[in-house]
Amino acid sequence: MILLSCSSNHCSLSSNVMASAAAPSTILKSSSIFPHLGWGRRRRSCNLPSINRGVSKSTVAYYGLRSPPYKLDALEPYMSQKTLEVHWGAHHRNYVEALNKQLEKNDILYGCTLDELIRLTYNNGNPLPEFNNAAQVWNHDFFWESMQPGGGEMPKLGLLEQIEKDFGSFDNFKDKFIEAALTSFGSGWVWLVLKREKRCLAIVKTSNAINPLVWNDIPIISLDLWEHAYYLDYKNDRAKYVNTYMNHLVSWNAAAARMARAQAFVNLGEPKIPVA
Ligand SMILES: [Fe+2]
Secondary structure (H helix, E strand, O other): OEEEEOOOOOOOOOEOOOOOOOOOOOOOOOHHHOOOOOOOOOOEEOOOOHHHOOOOOOOEEOOOOOOOOOOOOOOOOOOOHHHHHHHHHHHHHHHHHHHHHHHOOOHHHOOOOHHHHHHHHHHHHOOOOOHHHHHHHHHHHHHHOOEOOOOOOOOOHHHHHHHHHHHOOHHHHHHHHHHHHHOOOOOEEEEEEEEOOOOEEEEEEEEOOOOHHHHOOEEEEEEEOOHHHOHHHHOOOHHHHHHHHHHHHEOHHHHHHHHHHHOOOOOOOOOOOOOO
């Protein structure tokens, strides 16, 4: 992870070694495979995407595929329905199914929340085989909720004030976020996070499946930089994709709600971040 910026005096530059992502498989387990679900095991219904309706309605697995909080065509024309069908309906689904397949073989990991599973399998920088799929499931859930129809523009009130406090201005934040996305090599993510100890916002970029939970940061927004996120709509033009996300897709409403919750754990003093 590279901590890129927080212009306040609280934050400093740091770096960490990345882990690599594993290729997901696509086998979905049915309830008949888990006849003895016992103490601590998670048994969740998979939410099948609309594109596959009619195939199966009651598949049971350890973790389910959560739907984006909007219809698959709701982000048009900035992110196409086709991209959502492939990115969410295939890639995200594959991470869920691959994770469930791995968990079938590892009793010690039963009973964790997804957050706990990510921290546990990150294993202090020596990731277990389940880490990449677990993190990618969480990353995509978070990413879908980092966007909204009619997104972009500017955050409001307390969140804007906190950004201005930590980055100097909203424009400076925006420039640094975009720069981080464009200088990130290969597949990965860029995040706006709240640093617990330093009590400030910062931009970090992570490689492959790694996310800020492993360093105990609180994610506020994220942008998926894997090519599967933008290739159908923007081909190899990552700059156009990143600028479109910032100008038309990012959900400052979701960011404000996350900041409001984060203040239960991090004392930011004033301003308080209101829920939108
Ligand atoms: Fe993705």
